[in-house]
Amino acid sequence: MTTAERVRWYARGIGQTLITLGVVVLLFCGYELWVTGLYTERQQHDLGRGLDRTWAQAPAPDPHHPLPYQVGKGIARIWFPTLGKDVHYVVVQGVGREDLKKGPGHYPTSARIGAVGNVVISGHRTTYLAPFNRVDELRPGDAIVLETQTFWYTYTVTAETIVKPTAVEVTYPVPGHLGEKPTQRLLTLTTCNPKYSARNRLIVHAVLSTPLAKKPGVVPPALAKVVTG
Amino acid sequence: MYVWIWRHLPGSLLLRLLQALLLLTAVVALLMLVVFPWIEPQLPWNDVTVTGGSG
Numbered sequence: 407m408t409t410a411e412r413v414r415w416y417a418r419g420i421g422q423t424l425i426t427l428g429v430v431v432l433l434f435c436g437y438e439l440w441v442t443g444l445y446t447e448r449q450q451h452d453l454g455r456g457l458d459r460t461w462a463q464a465p466a467p468d469p470h471h472p473l474p475y476q477v478g479k480g481i482a483r484i485w486f487p488t489l490g491k492d493v494h495y496v497v498v499q500g501v502g503r504e505d506l507k508k509g510p511g512h513y514p515t516s517a518r519i520g521a522v523g524n525v526v527i528s529g530h531r532t533t534y535l536a537p538f539n540r541v542d543e544l545r546p547g548d549a550i551v552l553e554t555q556t557f558w559y560t561y562t563v564t565a566e567t568i569v570k571p572t573a574v575e576v577t578y579p580v581p582g583h584l585g586e587k588p589t590q591r592l593l594t595l596t597t598c599n600p601k602y603s604a605r606n607r608l609i610v611h612a613v614l615s616t617p618l619a620k621k622p623g624v625v626p627p628a629l630a631k632v633v634t635g
Numbered sequence: 636m637y638v639w640i641w642r643h644l645p646g647s648l649l650l651r652l653l654q655a656l657l658l659l660t661a662v663v664a665l666l667m668l669v670v671f672p673w674i675e676p677q678l679p680w681n682d683v684t685v686t687g688g689s690g
Binding site for chain 2 (some may be wrong): 419422430433434437438441447465501505513519528529530532533534538564569571572576577596597598602603604607609
């Protein structure tokens with residue numbers, strides 16, 4: 407090999423390596439944005455069926471002794487009627503890595519859905535079906551509906567803030583006030599912000615406006631338009 | 636490297652194309668099923684909770 411040939415040989419090797427790396431990075435982006443979503447879609451489908459089955463079979467819970475939530479299992483459905491007709495997800499109990507891959511996760515230490523205190527739910531913003539992708543579009547007054555076995559809980563958005571990832575005070579029963587006894591029924595959503603980053607957290611606060619007992623043919627007004635088309 | 640692999644694939648042009656496609660599929664599958672799921676937790680952009688833990 408002459409020197410010129412050797413130089414060409416090395417240059418080609420480096421070029422091919424760089425192109426390969428570029429393709430791998432692109433594949434990884436595709437994996438994060440779409441392939442993870444396929445996984446969550448299947449999990450959501452299974453959780454939804456499980457939830458419907460449990461709700462249909464189990465007797466309505468005694469309000470004084472509600473059934474405990476099981477980590478990793480579906481506990482409710484969350485609807486965002488202002489974000490579109492099909493924007494609803496099964497909420498899973500727990501906020502571990504594996505729980506959040508299945509869907510939005512309920513903090514086990516936070517209030518039960520519909521209860522006095524603060525119901526805290528976290529969800530992915532860009533990966534794993536990105537359930538909370540568009541929560542930044544929620545405006546004060548918008549409805550977020552949580553559906554349980556026996557109730558529709560319609561929460562009204564009150565505020566949206568961006569905080570540091572360490573701002574655990576947003577999850578307190580009275581947000582921002584450690585140790586205070588709650589009197590309101592609140593809902594707090596957390597996700598990462600800005601999109602594709604984990605620099606901050608986007609927080610949506612909401613307050614329960616109307617609990618509605620579930621009956622056949624009855625849907626909360628906020629969902630009426632969405633459900634009936 | 637790609638040239639080297641191509642030269643060492645046996646058979647006719649069609650067979651070699653098939654083998655190349657098979658190799659490519661295997662590599663992509665390895666990335667999607669093993670490598671990426673392993674890398675992902677080391678990256679920060681899936682953290683959505685405020686506990687300081689991962690999400």
